[in-house]
Amino acid sequence: MRLSTPDLDEAFDRADHARAQVVRVRAARIDATEQEDCLAEExxxxxxxxxxxxxxxxxxxxxxxxxxxxxxxxxxxxxxxxxxxxxxxxxxxxxxxxxxxxxxxxxxxxxxxxxxxxxxxxxxxxxxxxxxxxLRPVPAVADGPAVPIGAVLQAMRDMRARQVLHDLTGATHAAGWADAQGRVALVREDVGRHNALDKLIGALARGGQDASAGMTLVSSRASFEMVQKTAMAGVGILAAVSAPTALAVRVALQTNLTLLGFLRDADAAIYTHPQRMLA
CATH class of the missing domain: 3.10.20.10 (Ubiquitin-like (UB roll))
Structure with a gap:
């Protein structure tokens, strides 16, 4: 495989991906013709x-x-x-x-x-x-208005549609923020799920956004660090594509955070504080 990367300084200035020539395997058959692919930079x-x-x-x-x-x-x-x-x-x-x-x-x-x-x-x-x-103490998030479950599901679908770097490379996670009506306002991507969430929280803070007025969405599992970071940002709802860990659920309970997992199409599992969700 040949990897084509621009000048190092130029790459670091902006490029979040590089291009490579790859050989594809389809239905267990090797296609000898090289094709261009995109790789996420790290x-x-x-x-x-x-x-x-x-x-x-x-x-x-x-x-x-x-x-x-x-x-x-x-x-x-x-x-x-x-x-x-x-x-x-x-x-x-x-x-x-x-x-x-x-x-x-x-x-x-x-x-x-x-x-x-x-x-x-x-x-x-x-x-x-x-x-x-x-396992440092994290302040509990404030109670907020209940949110329709349909808004959370719609927001997750909309975030997926905005994962530009993932569509190019297939190698990145995303973190997004949506308001209580499920309208996605910000999405950040990174090879690391924690990094993507930190980027999102930083963008919210720089923009003066009231993060507590909406929900956080992640394209990954919900580890306890993801719950910690969301609670530290004052957001009361965290929705993940995949499963939470047991420690993540315990931390969510302690911090008054509503934690959802397995958001797929019209399905989800609510692990903590379901009172924030409306049918």
Whole structure:
């Protein structure tokens, strides 16, 4: 297979996919004629706060400002958009560094958090050093108006129709936000489902959108991190294409979040707080 990628800096500036020549297999028969295919890009993205490296993840190099802001909010590093004083992107070592300047109060809190973790035995969970950091307390979301189940199902169908990068590559997840009537306002895509959700939450925050007035949709399973991030954004409904985990359901119960799974056509399963759903 031959992979055609533009100049590295040019690729990182915008390209979320690359083109490749592939040989197809149809009905167990090999077609010797090469055809063009699209592949989702995946590059190291390092987040740096006030000059100190914090985390590095593999992500699709698009909407990185949304990603950095959403990650900062859902991880509790900052409390709001106003805590971000500046943001710069630079290319280093075949990756991208997102350098954020945050308020002194948030920077001090982050330093104390890192200092508290120093010297403890790592639990090996997704690079987080301690179990309390993984299962950190998340405020409960506020009660909101009930939403017709039909609006949730329609929103999921509409989000699927807007997954442009997935249609090109077949390799990305999406996260979307829709209002209480099921009208999809924002969609973000990434190779990682958590990254897609962080990008969505960052986009909502940057746009000044009242996230609590609608629902979050994800094209993946609902892990507990997805529930945590949704609750941190103040959204009371999370709908997933696939199944939730048991821990995700427990966290949803604790945070007053309505969790739906297995949204397929006209079907769904409501796991927590069904009072938010109208027939």
């Amino acid at each position: 590059v190291p993205i390092a987040l740096e706060y006030n000059g100190i490296s914090h985390a590095t993840m593999l992500a699709t190099p698009a909407d990185l400002e949304d990603f950095a802001l959403g990650f900062s909010l859902t991880e509790g590093i900052v409390d709001g958009v106003s805590d971000i004083r500046g943001m710069d992107l630079r290319h280093e070592c075949a990756g991208i560094v997102v350098a954020l300047e945050i308020s002194s109060a948030c920077a001090m809190r982050l330093r104390e958090r890192r200092r508290a973790m120093a010297g403890r035995t790592g639990c090996g969970l997704c690079g987080v050093e301690t179990l309390p950091e993984v």
